[in-house]
Amino acid sequence: MEKERNGKSAKFWDDVKGGFEKGYAASKEGLKKAGAAIQKFSDKSVVAVEKKQFETKRKKSYAQIGEIVAKKLSSKNASPIESSDEEIAPLLKEVANFDKEIAKREKLLKQFEKEGAASEKAGRKASAKKD
Secondary structure: HHHEEEEEEEHHHHHHHHHHHHHHHHHOOOOOOOHHHHHHHHHHHHHHHHHHHHHHHHHHHHHHHHHHHHHHHHOOOOOOOOOOOOOOHHHHHHHHHHHHHHHHHHHHHHHHHHHHHHHHHHHHHHHHHHH
C-alpha cells in the first residue's frame, strides 16, 4: 500500500514537473516571438520617424528656395532665376539628397510591411494546423 502511494506520488510530481517544463518552454518561445515583434516594431518606428524628419527638412529647403525666388522676383532689377544660382543650387542639392533618403526609408517601410504580412500569413497557417 505504501509502495503504491509512493508510486502515485512520484507520478503526480513527474506530471507536475512535466507541466512546468512545457509551460516554461512555451513561455520562452512566446517571449522570444514577442521580443522579435517588438524589435521589428521599434525598427519600423525609427525608420518612420527618420523619414518624417527628412520630409520636414525638405519642406524647409523648399521654403528657403521660395523666399530667395520671391526676393529676386520682387526686386526692381530682377535677374533670371536658374537652378545654378549660387543661393539656390546648394538648396536644390539638399532637396535631392533628402529625396534619396526619403526613398530609402519608404523602401525599408515597404519591406517591413511585406515581412509583417508574410509572418502573419505563416502564423495563420501554423495556428490552422494546430486546430
